[in-house]
Amino acid sequence: TQLLEQSPQFLSIQEGENLTVYCNSSSVFSSLQWYRQEPGEGPVLLVTVVTGGEVKKLKRLTFQFGDARKDSSLHITAAQPGDTGLYLCAGSHTSGTYIYIFGTGTRLKVLA
Amino acid sequence: SAVISQKPSRDICQRGTSLTIQCQVDSQVTMMFWYRQQPGQSLTLIATANQGSEATYESGFVIDKFPISRPNLTFSTLTVSNMSPEDSSIYLCSGRQGSRGETQYFGPGTRLLVL
Numbered sequence: 001t002q003l004l005e006q007s008p009q010f011l012s013i014q015e016g017e018n019l020t021v022y023c024n025s026s027s028v029f030s031s032l033q034w035y036r037q038e039p040g041e042g043p044v045l046l047v048t049v050v051t052g053g054e055v056k057k058l059k060r061l062t063f064q065f066g067d068a069r070k071d072s073s074l075h076i077t078a079a080q081p082g083d084t085g086l087y088l089c090a091g092s093h094t095s096g097t098y099i100y101i102f103g104t105g106t107r108l109k110v111l112a
Numbered sequence: 113s114a115v116i117s118q119k120p121s122r123d124i125c126q127r128g129t130s131l132t133i134q135c136q137v138d139s140q141v142t143m144m145f146w147y148r149q150q151p152g153q154s155l156t157l158i159a160t161a162n163q164g165s166e167a168t169y170e171s172g173f174v175i176d177k178f179p180i181s182r183p184n185l186t187f188s189t190l191t192v193s194n195m196s197p198e199d200s201s202i203y204l205c206s207g208r209q210g211s212r213g214e215t216q217y218f219g220p221g222t223r224l225l226v227l
Contacts (some may be wrong), residue, residue: 017181024202025130033176033216040220040221041202042116042217042219042221043155043204043218044207044218045215045216045217048214048215072125088154088155090155098142098143098160098216099157099160100216101157102147102155102156103154104153105152105154106154
């Protein structure tokens with residue numbers, strides 16, 4: 001059973017546009033992570049959020065954890081072709097566990 | 113940080129045979145995991161590789177089909193046994209570091225095609 005739904009599933013935008021990817025669940029997570037994966041490589045961790053309402057920024061990427069810790073969003077400002085990839089959220093239900101469940105994924109393509 | 117390598121990077125196998133995938137980490141990690149991923153799709157956790165003991169398998173995965181070893185803190189193997197075309201997938205190894213295992217690193221994956 002997939003517990004983390006991401007939307008949109010696919011996104012193709014022009015360079016310079018802004019976008020938001022959503023990660024939603026009916027379950028509460030103790031922590032949530034976002035990854036980016038490029039073809040032929042493993043996912044690379046971008047951020048971990050642990051507190052409801054927490055906002056973290058990584059250059060042009062802004063990550064937010066929902067107040068109820070059931071959802072999260074990733075906002076990219078002024079997207080660049082280098083942002084192209086598969087974005088995955090992953091949530092952990094129990095504090096201190098190393099087990100994360102991955103979301104359904106969002107495939108982003110940024111056109112030059 | 114940790115760099116994870118996997119061997120082989122890809123393979124084409126015949127139905128009914130078995131393939132062992134090796135995972136090597138360049139530094140100690142607290143936990144090691146094996147995932148399966150269909151190209152362009154999400155990751156499904158197969159099992160947690162436990163050092164010196166039997167792996168912990170997720171629902172839908174069994175030891176007879178996916179035997180796993182982890183003889184030390186930096187090395188693990190996953191065997192895909194008695195393969196069928198449905199086993200065609202990308203198999204990823206990962207390791208976690210940090211006091212709460214908050215940082216996870218992935219290998220580049222092993223792309224398996226079963227004919």
